[in-house]
Structure formats: structure tokens, C-alpha cells
Amino acid sequence: MIKVLHKAFEIIQCISEYGAAMLPSAIASSVGINQPTCVRILRDLVDLGYIEQLGPRQGYMLSLQGWATFSRNPLIERLLAEGSPLISQYAEKTSQCMFLCVIRNGRRYTVFFRNGHPTFNLVPQRVAYDDCHITATGQLLLAIGPESDRQAYLEQCPADVDHKTLGKLFTKIQKQGFAVIHRKEDFHAIAAYPVYMFGKPVAAVSICMVGDNIKKAEEQRLIKAAESCAKELSSRLGVHLP
Structure with a gap:
């Protein structure tokens, strides 16, 4: 659980620093995890309201809540x-x-x-x-x-x-x-x-x-x-x- 939380914060930091929408493959490569694990964490972060998926194959960005919380x-x-x-x-x-x-x-x-x-x-x-x-x-x-x-x-x-x-x-x-x-x-x-x-x-x-x-x-x-x-x-x- 601690490792997953650590990677979740790494993902949020990665998306925040990148600025533009990021694809799961780029996020997974940046934080050093496999893509299926990355996608599962991304889904959890979307459900929690910290990031948003712009659409199929369009990537992820910080949500309004996420940007206010983690900036x-x-x-x-x-x-x-x-x-x-x-x-x-x-x-x-x-x-x-x-x-x-x-x-x-x-x-x-x-x-x-x-x-x-x-x-x-x-x-x-x-x-x-x-x-x-x-x-x-x-x-x-x-x-x-x-x-x-x-x-x-x-x-x-x-x-x-x-x-x-x-x-x-x-x-x-x-x-x-x-x-x-x-x-x-x-x-x-x-x-x-x-x-x-x-x-x-x-x-x-x-x-x-x-x-x-x-x-x-x-x-x-x-x-x-x-x-x-x-x-x-x-x-x-x-x-x-x-």
C-alpha cells in the first residue's frame, strides 16, 4: 500500500511538472512502473478527483482539485x-x-x-x-x-x-x-x-x-x-x- 501511495504521488508530481496532457505510456516511463499498474493508479486518481482524463488517447492532466491541492x-x-x-x-x-x-x-x-x-x-x-x-x-x-x-x-x-x-x-x-x-x-x-x-x-x-x-x-x-x-x-x- 505504501509503495502504491508513493507511486501515486510520483504520478501527480510528474503530471504537474509536465503541464500538458500526458499519455499513460509517458507517465509509466517517467515514474518507472509498468503501464498496466500505472493505468490502475491513474483510474484511482481520477475517481478521487485529483486528475482528469481528457478523452481516449488524449492523456491525463491535473484536475482543478489536484492543481489547487498539489501546487x-x-x-x-x-x-x-x-x-x-x-x-x-x-x-x-x-x-x-x-x-x-x-x-x-x-x-x-x-x-x-x-x-x-x-x-x-x-x-x-x-x-x-x-x-x-x-x-x-x-x-x-x-x-x-x-x-x-x-x-x-x-x-x-x-x-x-x-x-x-x-x-x-x-x-x-x-x-x-x-x-x-x-x-x-x-x-x-x-x-x-x-x-x-x-x-x-x-x-x-x-x-x-x-x-x-x-x-x-x-x-x-x-x-x-x-x-x-x-x-x-x-x-x-x-x-x-x-
Whole structure:
């Protein structure tokens, strides 16, 4: 049992450090066990909620729970400690879905999520997005982050992504200080605001607005709620907003 637990933690560490989805063969080779044993441990870790299988032959990644639990990053721990109760509070107050996200090496990660909507069963499908420009938090953090990070992201974008259009979007977000995406087929809108620490943006808070008949005034109220949540979290982190 102890050996199995040891290998389970090795597998989690291996997947965490790799970042992208890993196939069982690569995981087994990395941790030094045979593939059938590796697959059995992977299934147990999926059942426990620490990793997720993206699909047949697509590999495994840390789940939202796994990433939050095993990411021993002081910043992430601080964000979780201060942010999770606040995000939960705002999700319940607005009856909407709230996210706390960061960007690492061109990938957008969900650090914490709370669904406060009474009927809409939203569950994050992925803990990380490589194409983070399609998310409001990803757009925001890329736009207000270092120029070198934006350029690196643009260089690795798929060929069908219009760099000029994306660059204009980043400029717009920089000027207004937040990002909003409207996508009526899934939800009404998502709005994201930055969270600051040591004078630098370290994360983003977003609100997913769910509802068929959300009027402009209600949309603005929810956007303001996301802004208030981000500012309050920044204040709890003990920094002055720029």
C-alpha cells in the first residue's frame, strides 16, 4: 500500500511538472512502473478527483482539485487562502459563477471556482487552457502582463489566429482595464478584472453571467460585482492598486 501511495504521488508530481496532457505510456516511463499498474493508479486518481482524463488517447492532466491541492506555490496558496472565501461570497451574492485564474507559461489555470447559480450546472471542463485568448481572464492577463509574455504567446498561437486582431483586443483591454466576452450560445457574458499583489497583476477574477434575459443594467451590476471582488481581494493581499 505504501509503495502504491508513493507511486501515486510520483504520478501527480510528474503530471504537474509536465503541464500538458500526458499519455499513460509517458507517465509509466517517467515514474518507472509498468503501464498496466500505472493505468490502475491513474483510474484511482481520477475517481478521487485529483486528475482528469481528457478523452481516449488524449492523456491525463491535473484536475482543478489536484492543481489547487498539489501546487505548492506560495502565491497560489495565498490566493487560495484569501480568494476562495471571497469568491464563494460573491458567487452566492450574485447567484452567478465566479472564477479565480492565473497564467503560467502561456496557459490559463483555474485556481478556484464557485457556482452560485441556483439552476445552471456549470462545471469547468479543463483546469488549464492553452488557447487562453478565448477566455476573458486569459485575454485580460495577457493584455496587462509583460510584453514579452504577449509576444511569446502570439508566436505559439495556431495559424488561424489573427495576430493583428488579437493585438488590437489587447490594446483595448489595456485602456479599459478589464475584459468582457459575450457568447450567447453558452451564456450571456463573462467579465474579468485583475487582482494585484506587490503592484503587479497576479491573477484575475471573472464572473460568468447566466440567464436568457439579462438586461444591460443587470449586466453592468454584475460587471461591477466582479470589479469589487477583484479590488477587495487585492486589498486582502495587502497591496495598493496601481
